[in-house]
Amino acid sequence: MLINSGASLTLIKSNLFHLPYYIRQSARYPSSKFQIHLADKSCLYVQKSLLLPITIANRTKKHIVYVVPKLWRPCIIGNDFIQRHNLQIDGGHQRIYFKELVVKNPITPNLDPIREKEEEYVLLASERIKIPSYHAVNIQVQPDKEVVSTEEEPSEYEVTTIKLTPCVANGVIKPQKSMNVQVANLTKKTIIIHPGQALASMTRLNEAQSNVLHQIEKTQQEGTSSNRE
Template sequence: MLIDTGSSLTLINSYLLSQLDPCIKKYLRSPPANIHLQLADRSPLHISYTLNVPTSTGNVTHQFTVYVVPRLWRSCIIGNNFIKQKNLQIDGGNQHAYYKRSTHQEINRPKSRRIIKNKNKKVYLLCVAEKITIPPYHARYIAVKPTVPFRSITNNEYEEYELKPFIRKNKDYQVIPQIANGILSPAKNLCIQAANLSKATITILAGQKLAIMSRMNIKQLNAINHLTKANVKQAPDTRDDNVMDLSNTDLSNDQKTQLQQLVKPYPDVFTNKSGRTSKLKHQINIKEGTQPINAPPYRCAPNRRKIIQDNINEMLKEEIITPSNSPWASPVVLAPKKDESLRFCIDYRKLNAVTIRDAYPIPRIDDTLDALEEAKFISTIDLRSGYWQCPFTLTVDACVYGLGAVLAQEYNGEKFIIAYASRTLPSVERNYSSTEREALAIVWATKHFHPYFERMEIFIRTDCQAFQ
């Protein structure tokens, strides 16, 4: 996520949209016809939808309209409209964001406070808008509505409510989900988060009472504002890595429960954390007389260098690798996955060329398929980790004697030069036509600066009229 005061609107991309709860995504709407987005270089950005989503910062939840830009380079950009409307404070020194709640207006104007007190209710009872089912050990966003309509859905400092679960007097009532406590404001389409921490599937019926919204007083707001400023440390990650997400499977509830029980005794195997085997120790046998191979690192783009360094830091932290002074070295390569992310790999081709290979009989695929003839379920093992951003502008030009190129980035209308490049033309290329030389300049410059903008969108500028 990126907080950008230069962005007019709050945006999300298609990937983040796909990760949202279906309860939220059903409110997708077409964007207003009078809104048009442009980058700093005035290139357009296409908006597919608008969506009202719950946003949480510092245990405070607000409903806010975001705009879906499918090809956005960040999953989410918090724009200036959100910052101004929600009074979001940005502490750059501590890399921390929090909500500031002004209280002087309420203290200095007691008459105004009495008017607001009479205008808005202190407590709202929230019930489920439509029937929803929550599988075991899962959390869902649930659309809720008040039993009495909100009198106002205008967000200001007087309309912050504390969310608490609704406690039923009847103890024999069906199992209920756990409601996440927090702070939120009245909204037209309101969603709250609920978790099923039991072993059985929970079905919540439409109209079922779920939570209570209690309007917060001035003392509560002052206390939370003080704690938010003081507590700048990030909360620890308390997610359970051993709970499998079976929401997108075709298994029945009974089968899901059986599968959870099957993997539960092996938390060290079925986890998102990388593991280490003690069953064997790998050994590489080198051909006799081979000198150590020390290959230099490959040239790569700055964004890829950051990915490589992040992977190295993670493996060092988890003690998968250790610093080494070995005379052997192989370069890192990033291989694209099916989901368009990048896999950290090592190019061991030079090492493999001098390695004594192991002889091992490979099973026949037809024998393997025959062995699965009576199987009802087939599973595969997926080993975890088994194996800034402004657009670039490339300006090129060509003359009878040579080629030239300038790589730059533009931000807020100002150009920042990254690198220059030029070369002379041999006698054969000097015989090219002017259009051919301009085309040659584009091909040569993109190859030369390829590591800077690999897998990124770039803009090429040329004065050749044939390419306009």
């Protein structure tokens, strides 16, 4: 693993490991036009993007990574990961660690709205539903607290399953009045989802991640249009 503050995005080599199905199903596949430009003006082609758990200094963080077939290192931790998770690089002592924010007054009625947006929300089931063995259904959910936004356009959030059973399809969502997620039962027995049950976490994407996802969607639309022509 290479930690490179000069790299904008976090990358992994495509043959690094075999991913379980519940992670692979959340993959986004860009068109062949999507590329990452390097400092030497060469290009890397992105195979897909995934939300993966990454462990550094005995701490595990979930982050969107970009899978590259011909990467010269198994994994490159980029500046998007460093900034989002407040990873500290101590060159003098040859160590890395996550710096925790110290809040002098954790309970205060006047919360900073920008900081509030960075917090993690929990998506709770809004209905009771049975899921048969090896089936997936769409379930209406709601966040455990009000999502604060100062922007006209709703921000995009990462959705990450909390448990393997029930397993929520990882992906990206925009908070709105009515939200649905896909929940799978990967066991041999029928399971029941109850109202108020915690199903997934929802964390706001940083600017770099959001821009890349928009570029992927744009290239996909351009590829679809060119195929029709």
